[in-house]
Amino acid sequence: MIQLTPQEETLKIAETVRQAGGRALFVGGWVRDALLGIASKDIDIEVYGLSSEALETLLNQHFRADRVGKAFAVYKLKGLPIDVSLPRRESKTGTGHKGFTVEGDPQMSFKEAASRRDFTLNAVMWDPLSNEIIDPYDGQKDLEKRQLRHVSDKFSEDPLRVLRGMQFVARFGLTPAPETITLCQNIEPEGLPKERLFEEWKKLFLRGVDMTAGLNFLKDVGWVKYFPELEALIDCKQDPKWHPEGDVWTHTSHCLDTFARNRINDDWEDLIVGLAVLCHDFGKPMTTIVDEDGRIRSPKHETVGLRPAESFLRRLTDEKAIIEEVLPLVEAHMRPNALYKTDAGDAAIRRLARLVKRIDRLLRVVDADMGGRPPLSADSEAGTWLKKRAEDLAVKDAAPEPIILGRHLIDHGLKPGTHFGEILKTAYEAQLDGAFQDIEGALAWLNTHLSETA
Numbered sequence: 052m053i054q055l056t057p058q059e060e061t062l063k064i065a066e067t068v069r070q071a072g073g074r075a076l077f078v079g080g081w082v083r084d085a086l087l088g089i090a091s092k093d094i095d096i097e098v099y100g101l102s103s104e105a106l107e108t109l110l111n112q113h114f115r116a117d118r119v120g121k122a123f124a125v126y127k128l129k130g131l132p133i134d135v136s137l138p139r140r141e142s143k144t145g146t147g148h149k150g151f152t153v154e155g156d157p158q159m160s161f162k163e164a165a166s167r168r169d170f171t172l173n174a175v176m177w178d179p180l181s182n183e184i185i186d187p188y189d190g191q192k193d194l195e196k197r198q199l200r201h202v203s204d205k206f207s208e209d210p211l212r213v214l215r216g217m218q219f220v221a222r223f224g225l226t227p228a229p230e231t232i233t234l235c236q237n238i239e240p241e242g243l244p245k246e247r248l249f250e251e252w253k254k255l256f257l258r259g260v261d262m263t264a265g266l267n268f269l270k271d272v273g274w275v276k277y278f279p280e281l282e283a284l285i286d287c288k289q290d291p292k293w294h295p296e297g298d299v300w301t302h303t304s305h306c307l308d309t310f311a312r313n314r315i316n317d318d319w320e321d322l323i324v325g326l327a328v329l330c331h332d333f334g335k336p337m338t339t340i341v342d343e344d345g346r347i348r349s350p351k352h353e354t355v356g357l358r359p360a361e362s363f364l365r366r367l368t369d370e371k372a373i374i375e376e377v378l379p380l381v382e383a384h385m386r387p388n389a390l391y392k393t394d395a396g397d398a399a400i401r402r403l404a405r406l407v408k409r410i411d412r413l414l415r416v417v418d419a420d421m422g423g424r425p426p427l428s429a430d431s432e433a434g435t436w437l438k439k440r441a442e443d444l445a446v447k448d449a450a451p452e453p454i455i456l457g458r459h460l461i462d463h464g465l466k467p468g469t470h471f472g473e474i475l476k477t478a479y480e481a482q483l484d485g486a487f488q489d490i491e492g493a494l495a496w497l498n499t500h501l502s503e504t505a
């Protein structure tokens with residue numbers, strides 16, 4: 052039985068539509084989530100039996116609604132996470148996700164209306180007044196079997212659906228139906244803007260649970276070739292002593308599963324760390340060698356990996372901030388171990404904090420890396436050590452703030468100019484080295500420094 056929250060407004064819509072002679076059905080992700088017992092905010096309602104004009108008049112009488120779209124209208128109810136529209140018929144007229152004509156038809160059968168949806172689990176409808184479930188494509192049965200199955204051949208009209216498949220498999224622990232795999236194998240990501248692609252990747256990082264299953268879906272449908280930096284991980288060997296789990300692809304999948312178990316539910320932080328975990332070993336395919344002792348090693352993979360990591364990230368997004376925050380984590384992912392082994396001093400820890408911005412992010416990457424080597428223990432002595440050191444130096448969740456700023460140089464009687472940059476840089480390095488820790492110490496250091504360099 053589906054429970055409805057929030058009750059009032061949504062029931063009011065359904066009741067108002069019923070009184071006008073129509074029928075309002077909940078459709079799409081909200082129904083899927085409700086059947087899975089997951090709370091979901093956004094509600095999509097399809098109204099049957101009312102013309103577009105009648106629906107618009109009705110909504111305007113009882114609610115405040117914004118009309119979106121010209122030829123085909125979707126009404127967004129103000130202040131509510133509810134979209135209302137007519138059932139629609141979509142016909143492909145060109146390439147890309149905009150190459151469609153969309154036509155609303157209040158008399159459309161439920162089956163035809165559901166046929167435009169991607170997967171059967173997203174094609175279930177629910178009547179909130181009678182509690183009837185309308186399920187022309189057996190979505191409930193597929194949900195019970197935890198099966199991902201496409202609704203119809205129209206699936207191929209939007210190639211994004213292949214990536215939707217990846218994130219749904221990972222989010223809900225689904226097994227893809229063989230016919231869905233076959234269909235996806237014949238779809239190409241032609242004309243997909245990266246913003247749309249990235250939305251699906253984001254859902255994988257922010258909500259995926261069985262990340263291994265999600266990545267394997269990508270591999271099984273042959274889409275991993277569109278992400279060559281990822282494809283290169285397949286069959287890239289690792290030393291079985293340190294990596295009994297297998298190749299770098301398998302390791303990365305396990306790492307992502309560990310990451311997913313330890314999400315902190317801060318979307319930005321989880322996205323940055325998730326991407327870093329995915330990319331952390333991208334340098335291995337280019338560096339892996341078997342040495343004279345027969346050991347498999349990947350020297351400098353963390354720095355060599357920067358280039359493929361950047362090209363992969365650029366395939367997904369143009370957001371500079373994302374790329375800038377992920378890459379240092381890739382570069383530094385071996386650093387905790389190296390610093391721990393040499394019992395590095397405070398200056399090295401502060402410099403690491405400067406590089407990665409937040410050491411807690413790096414700790415999460417290390418944690419995922421260690422958790423990606425089953426059956427080896429996921430404990431990381433280096434991680435525990437670094438956590439304590441970063442806490443003691445107050446750099447766990449922020450890079451050290453520079454103490455000496457331009458205004459201190461002006462107060463000291465210096466005239467602003469390009470030389471300020473050089474002085475401030477030297478001052479910051481001295482601060483990281485521990486030459487001073489507070490403003491008094493900093494000003495004393497500045498005095499000496501300026502008289503020495505005068």
Ligand SMILES: Nc1ccn([C@@H]2O[C@H](COP(=O)(O)OP(=O)(O)OP(=O)(O)O)[C@@H](O)[C@H]2O)c(=O)n1
Binds near residue numbers: 079167254
């Ligand atoms: N490329 C797409 C996008 C969406 N849909 C349909 O539109 C509904 C709503 O899409 P969206 O809001 O993108 O996703 P949800 O399924 O609601 O899932 P999420 O929880 O990820 O938002 C989906 O359930 C699906 O029926 C589709 O068939 N094909």
